[in-house]
Every structure is written in C-alpha cells, then in structure tokens.
Amino acid sequence: MTGTPTLTPAPQPLLIVDDLSVHRGAAKILDRVKLTVEKGETLALVGESGAGKSTIATALMGLLSGAKVEGHAELEGTGDLLSLPSKQLVKLRGQRISMIFQDAGAALNPAYTVGRQLISALRRNLGLSRRDARARAVDLFSSVGINDAEARLSAFPHQLSGGMQQRVMVAIALACNPDLLLADEPTSALDVTIQAQIVRLILSQTRARGASCIFVLHDLALASQSCDRIVVLYAGQVVECGPARDVLERHRHPYTRQLKSCVLEIGRQDLEAPEGTVPSHDSMPPGCRFATRCPRALPRCAAEMPPLTPASDDRDGASDHAFACWNPE
C-alpha cells in the first residue's frame, strides 16, 4: 500500500517462481520469469497485452493446456507446483491457491445458482455438511458485501450485475481461506465506481485472512494504489520488479518509463505516444524483447538477454528492486 511499503522480506516467501518459461508451438510466450511472493503481500503483475501476465497466473493454477511449461514454482510447504501430479493439484486449488477471473459472468456456471456453486466448493474442499456449508455461504456472501445474502444464494449468475458477479467470485475464491489469491484483471470489465468497490473488497478480504495476492493489472496507477510490489512484464519477460515506489518512481528500465508515461492522469495534456508495437512471436529477438522499440538500445541488447540486476537504490536495507537492462536509466 501507500505510505510505508513493507520492505522487510519475510523469512520465507510463500511462492518462488524460478525461470518459468511457457512455449506454445514455436512461440515462447513466457521467457525465464522469476518472481517471489512474500507472505501477506500484494504483488502486481503489470504490462500490456501479450506480456504474459495472465499466462503466469494460469500456469501457476495448472490450467494451461496445450502449452509446454518449464521451470519451477515452489509453494511453501508443497513443493514445485509445476511438477505436481494433477490429483494433488486439484486438491490445492481452492484450498491453497485460488483464482478470480476477469470475466466473472463467464467464469460462473450459468446453469447453477450462485449459492450452489459456492456451497459445492465449501462441501468439497472443507467437507462441511449441507447445512453448515449453507450457513457458511451466507456469512461469506455478507462479508463480501452482498445484501440479502440468504436470498441471493438462489440467484442465477445472469440475475446479478457485473459487480455482484465479481463479489460472488471473490466469495468462492476465498471460501477455503487460500494462502494465495490470483486475481486476473478482476475489475477491467466493471465501471469505475464498482471497480473501486471490488479492489477494496479483494484487498480487505485477503488482508483479513493474512493471504497473499497476485493482482494482474494493466493500470499502473491502480497498481501503485493497491499493491506492495510490482513486477513489470514485456512480451513474456520480467523487465523490472520491486517495491511499488521504487519501480514507479526510481525505475531503471526504459520500458517502465514508457509504460508510466502513457498513463493518462486527469488534467494531463502532454501525452507522447511511443512508436511501434510489440513484435510478433516469430520475430522476437533472442535477447531483450523490448530492444526493437527501445530508445536506449545497444547492439548487444537484441542478441543477449540481460540478467535481473539489483538496483541498489540509495536506501538502507535490502530492497529487492531489480531490472533487466544492459543500458539502464
């Protein structure tokens, strides 16, 4: 959050993702992604379409089909998520990791009432009786701000507004108190006033449970308002990561600057549009993928991938601000 971001790393992170690569056919849609999620923190994955934000989330859930996944993702107390047999993975989903999807209307089953969908998750994961599960469902609905919770249990998804559907998704995702919540652009289909409600709801609910949250976002300003740390992705590569303020105010990677300069805050009149577009996957350079558009590119950039380098900000203590650039700002 704002104010004083929590910088002291917890003794053991909840999740360590190391060299996660995803190939789809000849295209490498994620390229050696590294990130860590501390206990109780909110981490933002930001970047434009094709950056691989959602791919990371779906890969962690084990929901990527038809793609080759390499690398490791160590979840504390479980081992490598990516090599887990699917039976065990099924048990983890909902109980330790759960996900909120972008389009709640499409993620909910239209043929069942929302109550039935929540209750089945509770019964299956927690082994509750029908009656207990129902009582728990009513509590959960009230806690996510659904008025008249008892009656809403018997509503079908189409009878609810987009904001209400997303509240139901939050209730289902948090039903079993997972350690890690993956929220994939949960508010981009919603109106701004509803967006504010849902973001606050997700943050307050995960904090109350001491859970960690990976927020997939495309809005940098929203990320700065809601997340402790930020990972900036470009075309499947991590270009910069670290505490929100370090990444956004002391950024070293030219792409972070570009992304930030495109955010149109109210009253801003000096917009400068960047040139070009993300290269297609068959013409991706072997090195830094931003090299084709980068104003600071050197000859070696496109040939050789720069490693994630600690930024050594002028501050006491170990900030984990790092960037991947041969010619940083």
Added chain:
Amino acid sequence: MTRTRSEPLRDKPAANTPVFELIDVEKTFQVPKPGRRFSRETVGLKALDGVRLRINDGASLALVGESGSGKSTLLRVLLGLDAPTDGRANYRGRPISDVRSKGTEFARDVALVYQDARGSLDPRMTVGALIAEPLRHFGIVSREEEPARVAQLLDRVGLPVDSAQRYPSGLSGGQVRRVAIARALASEPSVLVADEAVSGLDVSTQAQLLTLLRGLQQDMGLTLVFITHDLGVASYLCEKIAIMYLGRIVETGATNDVLAAPAHPYSAALRAAAPRFFEPLPEPLPGEIPSPLDLPKGCRFSTRCPSVKGDCRTRDPYLAQHGVGRSVACLHPLSDGEGLPLVSDADMSSPAAADIQNQTDTPLSRD
C-alpha cells in the same frame, strides 16, 4: 485533406447555429414488464429524460457516465438512429429525422467510429476496399483517384500504405481502430462521433490513438463527440464534458473546470474513483446504479449520494446554471474542492478553459 465540396447543409443556418442541439429530449423504450417474461405487457423505460445539450461547430465534447447512464442512447439520437419520444433534436437548426430523410448529406457529414471497431469492418473485404467503400458510396472521388485517396487516408491515420491489401483479421486491435477512423474520415465529415474508440486497448496503443485523434481534430477542425468512461481520456481530448447519470446530464462545462472542482457529487465520485499514482484508494460510492425501471424518488442520485440531504429524496433537481459556462443538476452543489480530498493539482485550470467558456455560452439550464 482540404474540404472543397459544396456544403448545402452548412451555408443555410446562421453562423452561430450549433451543430447539434438537443432540447428536453426524452427517449422511452417499451420493454417487457419485469418478472413477466411471457406476457405482452410492456412498461416504458426512460433511457433519456430531459436532456439538453448544445454542441457548437469545432467543439469537442466528452460524454461520460457508467453503463446504464444513457450515453449510447444519446448517441443514437444524435445520429438519428432513434427518434426522441419527446423533445427536439436538431442538426444545424433542422430536426435530425428531417435531415436524414432528405438525402445522404447527413450521413456524409456525421461520421461514426464504432465501439467494436473489428465488428464494424467486413472481414472479407481488404482494408483498401473498406476505405474505398464510403468514397464510392458518397461519390467523393472518381474511380481513378480512389487508390491515391485510400493511400492518403491510410497515411493520415498512421498506417503503412501496403496495409490496403491486408484483411482486418491480420491487423492488431490498434490498427483496426485506425482503419475504422480512416473509414469514418473518408466521407470528409465535419463531425466525428466516437463511441469508446480507445477503450480496451493497451496504454501505449491508446496513447498513439489519442494523439492521432487530437491531431485530426485540430488539423481538420472536426467537431468531436467522444463517448468514454475514462476521465483522463476526456480531459486530454475534449474541451467540454457532459457527465450523465440514469438518463440525465448531471453536470456539464469546460472539462478542466468540472474535473478540477466538480459541483455534482456524482462527478466528484467519478473523479475520486479514477486511479491516481500512490493516492490512497478512495472510499467508493456505495451501491450500484439503480434500474431505470424503478427510478428513485427525488434526485436520481440520492440513493448513492454521500452528501444527500432531506429534500434530495423528494425534489428532483434539473440542470441549472452554475458559474460561467457550467451547469449542474443538484440541489446542494459542492463548493470548490468540497468532497474532493484528493485534488491537489493547481495546474488543472488552464488558460484555454476560460476561452472556451466565453466562446460557448451554454444555455443548458431549463429556465
């Protein structure tokens, strides 16, 4: 691209006739009675209720509001696709339905960029053919000059000339929007109406399109009506803003003035809800937009208003003058900065804003 054609619609009215003028426009749709799915009984849904709006030549107006506020219905009325059930909708001093029924001049002069740009382009036509279609339909240039004009339009919207041979399916989201803009410009319109033309795009693509649209508006003197839900986009692109809620315009005026010190609590809430770097997350508005079939008594915003007073639930405020060039529909408008703990920038009211006010007197209040 210089305008050389004769302008039969434009030479008639006096110089100060607005391009569009809506006077107490109402639009009621008949919808099945809620809960009675198989009955033929219908009830009236007021999508627009007493909208007054004046858009002058060369102006740029942002229509802002959440889903269900009536933006798209207002757009359909402006384009003559829906006739208002009450009130008057004029285009350069004449009823829109009249102008539309008399020839193609209106269609040629008022161009639309659709929200779903890809859906608005025939996937079996090449980009070149798509842009040539309006050229041919309106007889803008002769067949021989067509390829040159298509190339010129592609260049105008920042696409390479060889994209004329490509199909929409081979283009990115940003490129498709550029094609839609080129197609809209082909008929040499004086008014460009854009429905969420930059929403759902990446920020860098959005920035590219916004600088393009701003350049086009300035170079060609287009009148721009821009529907958006993004206040940052509105403040960048449009000099004036109209904020809608449940079928009404609740506040209007120069964009910078309205956003620097919103007078309507709803405008203030929208302003506060827009993400801002490192500001604490604002307290969100409670609840959701009520159903237009079941409008709240008194002020429509009273059910969600953070500064609601007793009389708000009984009296329905209408849009009234509020300072220079501004109008607000609120019984207790916020004074400067009130209800806006987050506003800190003093650079919001640019000198340009004052000019706009003087040029465009806004007879928006019902007097």
